[in-house]
Amino acid sequence: MRETGITRGAALAINDFLDNCATIKPGDEVVIAAHVDGLYGGDNIVDPQAIAWLQSAIQAREGNPSVLWIDEPARIHKWRVPPVFMAALKACNVFINCSFDLTIEELKSIQETATECSVTLCRNFVTTPGLLNSPWAQTPYELVSEIRYQAGALFGEGNLPYQLTDENGTHIEGTIMPPDHPRFPSYTRRRNEGPGYRPFPEWIFPPINVAETNGTIVFDRMLSWWSRYIGIPPFFRNSVHLTIENNRITKIDGKEEAEAIQRFLKSMESKLGKEVYNFPEIHAGVHPQAVVTSEQCNNPLIQRIVDHSAAYCIHFHIGATRPSTWPRKEYPYWMHVTGDLVNASWKVGEHLIHDQGHLTALDHAKVKEIAAKYPDRPTLEPVPPFFHFFNS
Secondary structure, three states, X not given: OOOOOOOHHHHHHHHHHHHHHOOOOOOOEXXXXXXXXXXXXXXXOOOHHHHHXXXXXXXXXXXXXXXXXXXXXXXXXXXXXXXXXXXXXXXXXXXXXXXXXXXXXXXHHHHHHHHHOOOEEEEEOOOOHHHHOXXXXXXXXXXHHHHHHHHHHOXXXXXXXXXXXOOOOOEEEEEEOOOOEOOEOOOOOOOOOOOOEEEEOOOEOOOEXXXXXXXXXXXXXXXXXXXXXXOOOOEEEEEEEEXXXXXXXXXXXXXXXHHHHHHHHHHHHHHHHHHXXXXXXXXXXXXXXXXXXXXXXXXXXXXXXXXXXXXXXXXXEEOOOOHHHOOOOXXXXXXXXXXXXXXXXXXXXXXXXXXXXXXXXXXXXXXXXXXXXXXXXXXXXXXXXXXXXXXX
């Protein structure tokens, strides 16, 4: 379709995405993949206007964009990557994935194919005009990438004690271990070091391996991809309490959300054994402006994605197997269930990673230097409620 007039804010976000994340160059073969169902109430929220704006902007950069519309429902424990999706991935330089269902975290074959074919694989979260006009999308990609790098640098190469606490009753202690994730050989790897996976907006720093963890965690939200299959909303009505003993979940307390998580983990024992009760990793969001108003997007699945990316949000993996051990023949997916905390404090060695929800990497001199380059963009200061009107 031919796009209608684009707003200033959406153009700003798209230009940042294509120039600094996807790094589109003349002659690039670019595929934009999106699902149809989100147009009619499905989970894969997308607006063809946003796709048309992306396509036009790629053409303006002398790239060759093709749009792939998919209509295939996600079936629990039988997820697959459509062959046409994989064929398109192999045939391009840059692949822009606008799908909520088809992610490289759960479906490793997408990541593996992109790596084998040296394709820049972008996961585009801002798939509607409303999202493109949000502070979340308009925060400079360069800035959020630097925050991510500086946050990861505080972990060094591991072998450090840690403590994580909050006012809701969370208190765990353990040891930070060296990195061993196949996609993150270091806690400070930058995304733009060659072809690879690049989300837009940037959202998390690498998973941090933990050991010898003991204590209690109290949380009230989880990442929305898996919450659908557990049968609970991504924002809970009631908190869930986990008891952790030597990196194992030994008790799950709470109301209906806790009961649903218990049932789900029990059902997963037949696929992954007792590993479903592992407590292997902790990491966090890095975005300083995770702000999307209800007028810009009121879908709870997407709102939770935004919240998950926020610099105040710490997340831990519930029952995840180590990424280096999957996919398995008997279950070729990564169980990527998270529990998320806000306003917590996380101390690693002598460093505070978070201080009551404040990500200390936001205070780094290099981060402030980059923020100063963008006086007319949302950066580190709170965004006023009327910001999106000036950028629409």
